[in-house]
Amino acid sequence: MSLPQNIPLRGIVPPLVTPLTPSEELDRPALERLIEKVLGAGVHGLFVLGTTGEGPSLSYEVRLAMVEAACQITAGRVPVLVGVTDTSLAESINLSRRVADAGADAVVFAPPCYFPIDQADLVTAVRRLAAESPLPVMLYNMPALTKIAIKPETLRALLDEPTLLGLKDSSGDLAYFRQARGVINERPDWTLLAGPEHLLAETISIGGDGGVCGGANVFPELFVQLFDAATGGVTDEVQRLQKQVERLGELYRLGSNPAVAVIQGVKAALAELGVCDARLVSPVAALDATNTEAVARIVRGVIDLQKAPVATSVSGSSFSS
Template sequence: MKTDPMRSDRGIVPPLVTPLTEKGRLDLVGLECLIEHVVAGGVHGLFILGTTGEGPSLCCEVRREMIRHTCRIARGRLPVYVGISDTAIIESVSLARFAADAGCDFVVVTPPYYFPVGQVELTAYFRQLLAELPLPTMLYNMPSVTGLSIDPETVRSLLDQEKVVGLKDSSGDLDYFKEILKIASVREDFSVMVGPEHLLAQTLALGGDGGVAGGANIWPSIFVDLYEASVSDESVDISPLNSYIVQLGEIYKVGPESITATIARTKMALSICQICTETTAPPILPTNSKERERISQILVQLGRIPGQSHAGIPQSQIA
């Protein structure tokens, strides 16, 4: 059954990059430009301080500035999700309370990283954390960075927690995604969203609720168009839209592939598009001049460079 595109915890929710100055401070001009860019593209929410937002690499002050200024710029126009994961529960709770006071709508939590805990410990950890969180909470499954997957049975055991309203899956495992959909079907208010954007069309067809797609920083409208076409009652051929998303994904393949390189290339693409700076937080290295040239070529082909367009892309999607 197709999902309701009007729910606030569904749709396309870009994991915003964190625009930074060369000194590692928050670039407020870049942040406002980025938020207005994705809002104009029709996105359904904003996710800050996640993986793409380099959350774990930012100091506490910059994290709080990102929360405060994102809420100020968003002005309640769409929900704000904030990643609060830390190795210490007290720090996660502190950031969540700050986010609630600033006006955020959801918090997003991963398993604790560093110590390799089991699923019994993980369940206890989430229950202890949830008891202190002030906002509806999305679980975030990304074992490639946390070193720990949230097992389907762990998700099932947490469904009695009303505060848990969904899960973002960035594992890239479609079998896992299907299992979570099956488990979550007992709760109409539980959303299951996908991270890897090349799986967005497939997961929407399976009944997924949307995508937290890094590419939506660069080209938000194409992801929104694909989502809205997928959940509409009409039979729409989404293959051309999906093709553009696949082409956009070529940016991530420029140079050696890694999660950190993907973040740097996303920022470089945004810099080329004159949206925000390409500065990254250590240990993430910026892209080099050769990579920048190739990323520029991909963006030109897709009509993403200001003042240029691609004849094969409908004008309504050049936004």
């Protein structure tokens, strides 16, 4: 198995939403608008079928259609990572084979959920996936949804797996992030990416390699600029951009269910911008009409902040080779 050329990964990797038609099929024209929007802003990779992409809730047919379309539209311009999280390890392996055929560059794996597993079983699952997947594997720590954390000692136990790429951490726990960084320092080819976008700059300051930020679907240039400013140590610019991130984060407080509020907010903002419909996969509803004006106000607020005077910034950060 050959690893992607741009290893270790560095930069902003948006977790793409999955645009849906009223019949809950893939809306390919909307997906093309979205991908061209984020690539035009200079993002460094794409993450398909993650949490923001509603991956575990989509039918297998729509999952595969999303991957095939994303790879075709991207056409090798940036690496495409695909979430293969499932309650069934066998299905994760099967999907990894299908997405390899579609042209993906790597798969992303969170612990199987529903039946709790211990850390020893998790190591066994990762080793089996790594052995049977035709693509390299990035681990995904999302304990709020999977109900099991990938503990630092488990990361250490997996340091000898040659086709693992590193970790995406969406725990929001900076103490855990520091521990993971300490382990990953022993594998210089591994990447440590942060999920919570409000912590992007702070995680970079403690050794993070970038972010998988849901808001980068909406304002991808904001997160590319923040990554550049944080890696370049341009403190004033980080503070200016952080205000925009915080304003955007107001979207995620509109929904009543914290588990899906980010997805609802991101899709509602994309609908406001004319990129795709706000629809989520059943049975989860989109934000209701009472939030329409709030969504528009928040989007306008970020745009207004972007028009404020810009401090000198760094440029050109990308993946390391």
